[in-house]
Amino acid sequence: MSSFADALRRPHQKRLYRRIMSGPLLLTRPSDATRAHASGVNPDRVLLFGNGVANGWGARTQTQALPGELAQALTERTGRGTDVDVVAGVDWTIENAAEVIAGRDLTGYDAIILLIGVSDAFQLLPEQRWTAGLVQVLSELLKRTSPSTGITVMGIQPISTIGVFDTEPGGLADRWAERLNQVSWQVCEGRARVHYVDPPAANLIREPVSQAGAEATSLDHFHSWAFVQAAHLAPYLDAQSGVEHPARVSRNTSQSRQRRLDALWKTHLLEGPPEPRFDAIVRRAQQVFGADGAAFTVIDANRQFNKAVAGFDITEVPLERSFCKTTITTSQPFVVGDAETDTRLIEHETGELGARFYAGYPVEAPDGTRIGALCVFGGQPRDPDSVDIVALRDFALAIQDELALTVAGRTHEESRDPSIPFAEGRPASPRSSVSV
Template sequence: MRWALVPLMTAWAARTGASLGHVPRPTDAPQARSAGVDSDRVLVFGSGPAVGWGVLSHDLALPGSLARALSARTGRGVDVEALFSPQTTARSAVADLDDRDLGRYDAIVVTLGGNDALTLTSVRAWRRELSAFLRLLVRTSGRSTQVFMLGVQPIRSVPGFGGPFGTIADRHAAVLNEATAVMCRALPRTTFVPLTARPGVAADRFRTAEDYRHWAGILAATMAGPLDAEHARGARPAAESPGGDHAP
């Protein structure tokens, strides 16, 4: 039954995605900073929430919101860089990482799965492709780098992705999230972070700064403890100023 739906879901997702051309998204440099000492360096990678749909700057999107939320919990500075593409999937993630030097980050936040949920990527393929990607992150990042894998956001909470097909994608996202949580528990330095929609928000309203603050709060609550522990141990990647090329 799922295989019969795949062409229909893929066509629906492509048609709906094409209609997002009018939705605002950041055009500034994909980075944000919260001032402070002994700053944590964070990479946000992937699609969906990493893109910043609905706002005009990365300071209002996930990078800025996360920098402020995490700094408020740790008392340290936070430097966040984003590397993203609306089309990134578990299969394309390794190529889309673009040979980024991961050894200089204290934390890597991964947001993948929305595209895979929309096109009904099989759980078997999801496990294979995402596991390979997460293992690559663990292997090529610093020994103290923490990886935080975001769950797929509720598909029906995204404007335009409701209706019967949205319900199907939402159910598949829940299955992918369950598989992801199991994978993360089996990997070192890797934590699954469920992602919820902001309560009481109409499904036909696109993202605002409040949505990114909501997600950043969820992330910061999970990230602060492991990052504090690494600071206490003195296990940090070699210091390096954020910069370099950024791929949208």
């Protein structure tokens, strides 16, 4: 600690923090899919990990919160699509974050942004413990990511900018956040692929106090965070946008059959009748592409099951006649201009639908497993270059968002419980002092 007086204040800060967080916190936080997207081809994939602003306090959807703002800001700078996932927990600290990361497959991300430390700074965590925790987190991230993945450590914002804490600007908590940021910069310096970035200026990130407060309608602080992050990340992502870079190679590698079946089982898509929400998306895709047919398909153990269809009424296709089984082997679109001449399909039958033209985009379960595809097709050949890949991806993402809402609905109580931040089979973080 910086002084004996500060050491005496630390127990008081911890008690105050627990009292604040155990009281009626009136802010909302996103309850939809833990991801956001921006339209475009060759999408970059970014993970936001941590707490504080990553939790999206005050926003109802991830599109309104930091993931949505960051996705749009990056796409505006790169001209490519962007997928931003968020993994955040209100009870995470620098000392338990490494345990949350352990066991997760992070190899497919082009960049990871670490946002953590608000509660640590407010509770005046000693810098030796902060250093040890940060070193452990970075070691885990470096171990679990691809050699091309950039890791950004965002500085802790001034605690006085977070309305719920009601602290004085420049007070003890603000000074301690600044001190931990200095330590973070020193830890990041010299580590390959790791960069420290200061938070936005304090006057740009004042967060709402409560839903009833005057500031509750303003979500501008998410835009400010996204602007700083995008300015830092965009040049790095541009340099890593080639298909040969390890992160992209990783996410374009075939996933195991068992992983797909496990993820598919959790979605419950093989149960029940057709669902209007999927039917509407598929019908719209058929109309936009002027296709003979369109479908949302999932690949089971030995068949292609058409969960939603437009233009035909076949619900199952044997795998040997499935274009979609090829689509799910990578995270990229699969377009066949003419099935009769495409050399990739020498042994492929055109199937019961007699399709010669096909365009499909993989659909992922909430955990990132490719379980099926959104596809359009027709009996006449088409020029593959005429296919609007951006629109095709947007329809696939619309399906993914609906799937995420399904899983979130089934785990409603868990997702509302801060001690269980992951849905369906994901490990909760260890309990400790609560964070925001």
